[in-house]
Amino acid sequence: MNRDISSLRENYSKDILDTSTVNANPFVQFKEWLYKALDEGLPEPTAFILSTVNQDGMPSGRTILLKEIWDDAFLFFTNYESHKAQDIMHNSHVAATFLWLGLERQIRIKANVKKVSREVTDAYFESRPRGSKLGAWASPQSQLISSREALDQRLKDVESRFEEVEDIPTPEFWGGYAMYPTEIEFWQGRRDRLHDRILYSKEKDNWLINRMAP
Numbered sequence: 001m002n003r004d005i006s007s008l009r010e011n012y013s014k015d016i017l018d019t020s021t022v023n024a025n026p027f028v029q030f031k032e033w034l035y036k037a038l039d040e041g042l043p044e045p046t047a048f049i050l051s052t053v054n055q056d057g058m059p060s061g062r063t064i065l066l067k068e069i070w071d072d073a074f075l076f077f078t079n080y081e082s083h084k085a086q087d088i089m090h091n092s093h094v095a096a097t098f099l100w101l102g103l104e105r106q107i108r109i110k111a112n113v114k115k116v117s118r119e120v121t122d123a124y125f126e127s128r129p130r131g132s133k134l135g136a137w138a139s140p141q142s143q144l145i146s147s148r149e150a151l152d153q154r155l156k157d158v159e160s161r162f163e164e165v166e167d168i169p170t171p172e173f174w175g176g177y178a179m180y181p182t183e184i185e186f187w188q189g190r191r192d193r194l195h196d197r198i199l200y201s202k203e204k205d206n207w208l209i210n211r212m213a214p
């Protein structure tokens with residue numbers, strides 16, 4: 001196995017992308033690429049890196065799963081007291097990066113993020129398996145905890161609290177965010193590092209489409 005990382009090189013050649021053939025609506029184009037990633041059986045095709053910036057200007061990235069696509073927004077769900085949620089409280093600008101290496105594709109999104117309504121959160125929470133619901137209750141996400149045992153004990157406590165309850169309610173500290181994009185860039189790998197980059201920028205209610213240098 002070659003471990004000399006400076007000499008590792010892939011030439012990308014799976015597809016091409018052009019301003020003349022992409023869809024005028026970036027959400028339609030996004031779904032086309034996401035569904036292709038699903039059809040190809042790529043691992044966790046809805047996973048993306050969510051980047052936020054905290055009060056001191058320090059950026060932070062973590063993997064999140066995309067759960068819904070609206071006509072004008074992308075949705076994810078998380079703990080409203082987590083580090084990412086605290087970042088968002090101070091700065092609603094976020095970035096989302098999807099990487100589908102099996103298709104030699106990347107999508108980068110810049111967006112403004114807002115909490116979704118309680119109804120939207122409840123509808124999604126309701127659809128989760130019981131174990132995930134209990135997990136959301138049990139985990140004080142992003143807080144320091146003393147041990148794995150302490151977390152397991154919190155789960156046990158939550159299990160007994162909801163033992164007789166069939167419909168576990170949504171924790172008030174948990175819910176969804178909608179990312180409303182202002183820019184979406186589609187990247188298709190090409191030969192010799194001369195990749196295709198097609199950028200959609202929102203101008204009032206229109207999406208402008210341009211090519212960027214790789």
Ligand SMILES: Cc1cc2nc3c(=O)[nH]c(=O)nc-3n(C[C@H](O)[C@H](O)[C@H](O)COP(=O)(O)O)c2cc1C
Nearest residue numbers: 044047062063064065077078079082083084085142
């Ligand atoms: C594949 C994958 C999917 C994940 N999906 C989510 C998710 O949908 N929501 C979430 O809150 N955390 C998710 N996580 C955990 C986050 O990456 C992160 O550890 C957690 O949200 C705490 O982040 P924070 O402390 O920056 O707020 C996922 C992690 C991985 C590796």
